[in-house]
Amino acid sequence: MSTPEIPDLMKAIQIVKETEQPPALIMGDVAMPEYGPDDVLVQVAASGVNRPDLMQVAGMYPPPPGASDIPGLELAGTIVAIGANVTDWQCGDQVCALVTGGGYAQYAAVPAAQCLPVPKGMSMTEAAGVPETxxxxxxxxxxKAHLDAGETLLVHGGTSGIGTTAIQLGKAFGAKVIATAGTDEKCQACRDLGADIAINYKTSDFVEEVKAATNGKxxxxxxxxxxxxYVSRNxxxxxxxxxxxxxxFLRGPKAETNFxxxxLKRLTLMGSxxxxxxxxxxxxxxxxxxKNVWPLFESGKIAPVIYKTVPLEQAADAHxxxxxxxxxxxxILEVG
Structure with a gap:
């Protein structure tokens, strides 16, 4: 297929910091991203919205050195140019990808190694909600945790993007899944996704409920x-x-707890x-x-859960x- 003409400028969401005002998300014209020999240039169709994006706008999660300062950590789109060292992808391939920034834009430079094919039967909008979670x-x-079949997985925030993903993957690989959520409606959504037990943390003590569900284990x-x-309760x-x-750290990065x-329980506490x-x-x-998850997508056993799509220029509404x-x-932001 012919390579599409690549413009000099593109539309992208910028974080505008005004004196004594909260940062604003504004769409404007910016320079096209530069891609290196190990990168591909993707024309973005859709981009996922995640809490780290909110943190970046608030000034609490700056991009790593060398990364785009445009928000957006995941996207789906079509490759329109490839770096000199890239052999696994071609122009015209439809991919979803994890990025360190730059997803809220019409084009993004992506390390080729972080691209995955859009699963068969999945729309670009759905695929944009896959990589980050x-x-x-x-x-x-x-x-890191090496969850095994037959073990019990407790997922907090069961209806978040991470939560809906963890419930589905936990069940797909044979775990018993317990999820927490803040309303009865959300608890039912967790059960609909496959959670064996869903606990409304506002009306029940999840510690006691987890113990009851696991015979005290x-x-x-x-x-x-x-x-x-939650650290001490976990x-x-x-x-x-x-x-x-x-x-x-939805309830803050500090905790006073008894270690x-x-x-005594030989616990392993990890972060990443x-x-x-x-x-x-x-x-x-x-x-x-x-290898392990794409066949589950393509067989229809699991799917990303999409709550709402919003046009790119309305990124502030998505946040x-x-x-x-x-x-x-x-x-999901639809770039168009």
């Missing part, structure tokens, strides 16, 4: 994006030799961020996803949806 959950729950793997006072809800993964259970990890690490995760917390699944 599936990379994150696979890396934490399977690579507790959860083997806990995926936590809440932190704060210790109580954990089984012996459990692995606890903290990936975000005795960490020793994905954005600043080297390309080689992300390549390994992409390879594992293509407001995440801040409001009523969403179930992902919010």
């Amino acid at each position: 599936f990379f994150t959950v696979w890396h934490n729950v399977f690579d 507790g959860a083997n793997v806990i995926l936590d994006m809440v932190a704060g006072d 210790f109580k809800a954990a089984a012996f030799d459990a692995r606890i993964l903290i990936i975000a 005795t259970p960490l020793l 961020t994905l954005r600043a990890q080297p390309v080689a690490n992300k390549r390994a995760i992409a390879s594992a996803l293509r 407001a949806i995440l801040k409001g917390g009523a969403h179930i699944g992902k919010v």
